[in-house]
Amino acid sequence: MDFSAIPAALPSLLEGMLLTLQLLVFGVAGGVALGTVLAMMRLAHAPLLSNLAGLYVNYFRSIPLLLVITWFYFAVPFILRGITGEDTPVGAFTSCLVAFVMFEAAYFCEIVRAGIQSIPKGQMAAAQALGMTYGQCMRLVILPLAFRKMTPLLLQQSIILFQDTSLVYSVGLMDFLNSARSRGDIIGQPHEFLIFAGLVYFVLSFSASLLVKRLQKRLTV
Amino acid sequence: MNYNWDWGVFFKSTGIGDEIYLDWFLAGLGWTIALALSAWIIALLLGSLLGVLRTVPNRWASGIATTYVEIFRNVPLLVQLFLWYFLVPDLLPEPLELWFKQDLNPATSAYLSVVVCLGLFTAARVCEQVRTGIQALPKGQAAAARAMGFTLPQIYRYVLLPQAFRIIIPPLTSEFLNIFKNSAVASLIGLMELLAQTKQTAEFSANLFEAFTLATLIYFVLNMSLMLFMRGVEKKVAVPGLMSVGGK
Numbered sequence: 068m069d070f071s072a073i074p075a076a077l078p079s080l081l082e083g084m085l086l087t088l089q090l091l092v093f094g095v096a097g098g099v100a101l102g103t104v105l106a107m108m109r110l111a112h113a114p115l116l117s118n119l120a121g122l123y124v125n126y127f128r129s130i131p132l133l134l135v136i137t138w139f140y141f142a143v144p145f146i147l148r149g150i151t152g153e154d155t156p157v158g159a160f161t162s163c164l165v166a167f168v169m170f171e172a173a174y175f176c177e178i179v180r181a182g183i184q185s186i187p188k189g190q191m192a193a194a195q196a197l198g199m200t201y202g203q204c205m206r207l208v209i210l211p212l213a214f215r216k217m218t219p220l221l222l223q224q225s226i227i228l229f230q231d232t233s234l235v236y237s238v239g240l241m242d243f244l245n246s247a248r249s250r251g252d253i254i255g256q257p258h259e260f261l262i263f264a265g266l267v268y269f270v271l272s273f274s275a276s277l278l279v280k281r282l283q284k285r286l287t288v
Numbered sequence: 289m290n291y292n293w294d295w296g297v298f299f300k301s302t303g304i305g306d307e308i309y310l311d312w313f314l315a316g317l318g319w320t321i322a323l324a325l326s327a328w329i330i331a332l333l334l335g336s337l338l339g340v341l342r343t344v345p346n347r348w349a350s351g352i353a354t355t356y357v358e359i360f361r362n363v364p365l366l367v368q369l370f371l372w373y374f375l376v377p378d379l380l381p382e383p384l385e386l387w388f389k390q391d392l393n394p395a396t397s398a399y400l401s402v403v404v405c406l407g408l409f410t411a412a413r414v415c416e417q418v419r420t421g422i423q424a425l426p427k428g429q430a431a432a433a434r435a436m437g438f439t440l441p442q443i444y445r446y447v448l449l450p451q452a453f454r455i456i457i458p459p460l461t462s463e464f465l466n467i468f469k470n471s472a473v474a475s476l477i478g479l480m481e482l483l484a485q486t487k488q489t490a491e492f493s494a495n496l497f498e499a500f501t502l503a504t505l506i507y508f509v510l511n512m513s514l515m516l517f518m519r520g521v522e523k524k525v526a527v528p529g530l531m532s533v534g535g536k
Binding site: 126 | 291358359362363364365366367368370371374375378465469470471472473475476483486487490496497500503504507508511512
């Protein structure tokens, strides 16, 4: 084992890490936004809305993420051409991001739903008694309370997403894992680079989960 | 959209021998199931052992199990797979290494790597479920067993584990389903399981929407039937007198 080539390769590995983090940040932001909408649909009184959201969640939770990534990689350009009528080149990054947002939304939806359901009914009743509309109740009262409760769970799911971003390897996107693999292959030390990549993933997600645990302790009332 | 829909594509010849595309899907499904089931055996056995170790009143035992869980939970599955497939064979003693790389056919060596990888990866998760199950039991159970003169192995064997396993069936079910979904990573080291066959069909036939729709349906049906099966198991072995029996 000879790890001496790694320092020189750090800049290109860092570029890969930036791409990984971009996927993570946009994936979490989009996933939580879509997941919140889905959760409110699931809890809505209209059966059509709640069934639709339920179907969406069950659908995405029963197929592998890798399938979604691969499918979207092939399908997004097709669909866009169908909509715009002309060839719209979309990179692997966009199609992967769409895949992550849609897939993770199903998981975030379940977290947000549990969060909303854990808020005492009296909060909603009190807000309505004050004359707030449904939208105001949700936006000003229920959701802020719920989000505070579920922050640790959302963060845990984000750590899982951080690890799952490595699956973009399958469509050739140069994320952290892929750039480490290709660097290692070029230099002729694939093993060392692979071990290094594993170590970095481990240190990042392990320390993140320690922080989440600490936050969880502080947030519990 | 200039796309030629053709749902009959699965019954068309692939152009290789007299296979039709459906044969590819079936072969892929076979690999997926074989991978998941063999990995599940490892995961369940090792996971239970680790779960017990984590709750045993011995610092070293629980320390080892905790370390295992943290390592295997915090490294992405794909990295673990690459380590098992590319790195570990090189570290084996020479005769074993040659056997793995030259005597085995490529599908078998990939299969072995994925099974070991998925098994050890899922074992960390199973361990956490088993630990939760054991810790969820009232303390009086272990105390009563000890008062009756059971040794520590006996306490686990006759009192704690039989109850713990029955209450953790729902989370174990979701790990069991996860192992089927996670087995899709095998496609990235060239094993022709369901996802790889789907990709190949999409590329050969140019009917990518049909191919991926069928794959989705297969995963969906597989998932649902396993879930129903596990629900049946859960009802059958439910601990009488607990809230969870028969739902509400």
